[in-house]
Amino acid sequence: MMFSTRLAMGALLRRAALPTVRRAAWKAGVGGSALALVATGYNSSQIRLEGRPASSLAIGDTFEMKMYLESQRELDAARERKRDTAVQRSRSLVVRLCKRLWFAMDDLLWSPLCTVVRFAHLALLIVPLAAAYPVCATAQWYKLVRFICQHAGPTFIKLGQWAASRTDLFPPELCEELSSLHSNVSPHPFAYTESTLCEVFQVERLDQVFDEFHRTPLGVGAIAQVHAAHRRDTDQWCAVKIIHPRAARIINRDLQIMRFWAATVNMIPTMEWLSLPDEVAQFAILMRLQLDLRIEAQNLTRFHENFPQSVTTKFPQALDMEHTTRDVLIEEYINGFPMGKFLQEKTRIGDPELTRRVSVPFVDAFLQMLILDDFVHADLHPGNVMVRFVRTNKLGTQVISSEQEHDRIVNELKDLSRTHSDALTGKLVCLLTDYTPQICFIDVGLVTELNETNRVNFIDLFNALASFDGYKAGELMVERSRTPETAIDKQGFASKVDRLVREVKQRTFTLGTISIGDLLEQMLSMVRSHHVRMEGDFASMVIAILLLEGIGRQLDPDLDLFESSLPLLREYAINREAHSFLNSTDMWQMGALWVALETKKLMHLTIKEIYNLLKTDQLCPNY
Incomplete structure (x- = not known):
């Protein structure tokens, strides 16, 4: 299932060109x-x-x-x-030798000793967890896993969140339990925040840079926390993100421990198919990416380039790149209504057409990331998505309302959400009728891209799936997996994929829409039971699609991602890549994808029209 959606949604459409030149550069x-x-x-x-x-x-x-x-x-x-x-x-040779000896002892003695102490601390948490496995019910043991992750520190909080996205490796019940894992980290002292910012801005006092700085964080994560502040020089509110002290040191020690245990488990004959050392290496990259906030700043810049002057989609802008460092990020402060709270109100709104005004820009933004940009927000859960309501011109091409009006509306919604739910519902109905919803994405420290090798593999798989040759698709999934030799019953796996593709083919010619989420879950179950190892980027993209459809179908039960992707496929094939269409094999294959989906839509509409005519007796000769 992981492959069927990624392919059908146009994951094969990766642009080969590098992003356009960044206008902002660090001065560090x-x-x-x-x-x-x-x-x-x-x-x-x-x-x-x-x-x-x-x-x-x-x-x-x-x-x-x-x-x-x-x-x-x-x-x-x-x-x-x-x-x-x-x-x-040091001028003294003896002092120099002593310092070099101290550094050598730090590497060879002190650091390993600290890692052993950290290992002992983790053992006190993990050993009882292992001992409880034979005596606990499965559901209770999964809850205990989540509890241990919450109290084991930032690495294991992130590890649990990462494991929740790998339904190709772990049972779906465990993934569902870990998906609710939230950071249990207390905020670091404000004195550290103040000293770090003063050092970055080279000032003695924080009020020399900010005329207002909220000491209470807006949010505290496993790795960093965020404060709201108002700049003196620009007269602008901003969000200041700061890495926790000692976070990098703790994470590096935990990664050393994880590498040791991964290598140990990998020596068990029945466990090598998991390739745990490779997974730990991939997880280490994910952790260290989030320890350098300059990377997140560049991600924000690229998202702004991909969505220039968009009315319905907004990312916070990276501000003051000169003072953005590994530990500090200054970005635009966006005051939005949380998507999670909006989803709670959608049943009370009761009008699918109104909630579709939120689902359409949300789905379109994701599909643009996936199809046109190959640069996808990899942490796309409701907590990282917000909704604002803006006024636009008659053509809907420009926002004409002010930031003050946006903030006033959002603050009113937040106040109503804490007191009167009926009043909140009525207010949302009015806003959905009179304003244009704007989807805001935050926390872009992690993104997913496909490299050239993965793109070629996806193209080959697509050719099989587009022709509904499920057996060949199953064979290719095994051949192009990370460890083809560990797959179990390859022919049986290919037969299961073939049956699933036949089901999709049958449903394509009916009036019902295809739930990509259901298809993905079935495919992930097959992948897990047959030990077919998927690429991490591929799994991350699949989880993003699952989250997208999960949110989108709550807002619009009739959501069809295949149909929603057609306008972007047309744009890709006609406008953005027309100059290389005739010179690229990939372009011809993507043209086949476009024609296939257009034909599917045309046949679907034709069947639906005939059905409606028969239902209303409009085909009767005496009508």
Whole structure:
């Protein structure tokens, strides 16, 4: 199922070109310039930094991976530079030798000792969990897993959230329990926030930069917390995100422990199909991406380039790139009504046409990320989506209402949500009638892209699925998996995929819409039971699609993602890639996708029209 939707939705449509040149670059020395260079997509062979070609700085197969690799190189270089500086400051040879000995002891003795202590702390939590497995009911044990993750620190909170997205590896009941996992982290002291910001802005007091700064965080996550503040120089409200102290150190120690246990479990003959060392390596990348807020700032910049002047979609803008560092991010503050609360009210609204005014821009935004941009928000749950209500011109191409009006509306909705639910419902009905809903996406630290290899694999799979050759699609899924040799009963798996594709084919020619979520869940069950190992980016994209349809169908029970994707497929095939359509094999294959979906829609509409004519007796000769 993982493949059927990704392919049918146009996941094969990855643009080969790098993103357009970034207009903003960091002014953080050579390291920051190198990372900014990676983000721009310049010809690295023409530039040299610190006496070496920039092409040696970033070797990655996606935009975010280039950023990640350069971030890690900067971190290692800064550590070595700091140590060399500390040694060179001393004139005495004995002092220099002592400092080098201290650094060696830190690497070989102190750090491993701290890791052992952390291991003992985790053992006190995990051993009782393992001991409870034989005596606890399955559902109760899953709840205990979630409880342990909440109290084991940021790494295990994120690990639980990541595991919740891997239904191809873990039972769906466990994934559902872990999906409700939220951070149980207390905010770090405000003194740390203040000192960090003063160091970044090179001021003595925080009020020299902000004339108002909310000491209570807007939100506290496992890795960072966010404060609202008002800038003196720009007279603008902003959100200030700050990494927790010692977060990187704790996470690195936890990753060392996880690597050890993954290697140990991988030696068990029946467990090697999970490839746990590879999964830990992938998880380590996800964690470290979130430890460098400059990467999130570049993600925001790219999303703004992908949605220029959009009326119905909004991302916060990265502000003050000069003072954005690894630990601090200054971004636009968006005051929106949480999507989760809106979903609670949708049944009281009662009018599908009104709630569809929210679902349509939400689905369209996601499909643009998926089909046109190949740059998808990878943490797309209701907590990271908000709704605002704006006034537009007659053509609906420009927002004419002010930020003050937006804030007034949202604040009124939040007040009503705490007191009068009936009044809230009435207010939402009025707003949905008189205003245009604007979907706001936040927390873009993680995105999903497909590299060239995955794109080729998806194209081959699509050719099989588009022709409803389910057996061939099943064979390709095994052949192109990460560990084809560990798959169980390959022919049986291909036969199951073939039956599922035949079911899709049969439903395509009926009046009912196809629930992509149901298809994905069936496919993930097959993948898990037959030990077919999928690529992590692929699984992340599938979970994003599941979340999309989960939210979209709550707002619009008749949602059909296949049909919703058609306008974007037309735009992709005609406008954005017309210059290379005749010169690219991929373009011909995507043209086949477009024609197939257009034909499906035409046949679906024809059958529906004939059905309506028969139902109303309009085909009777004497009518």
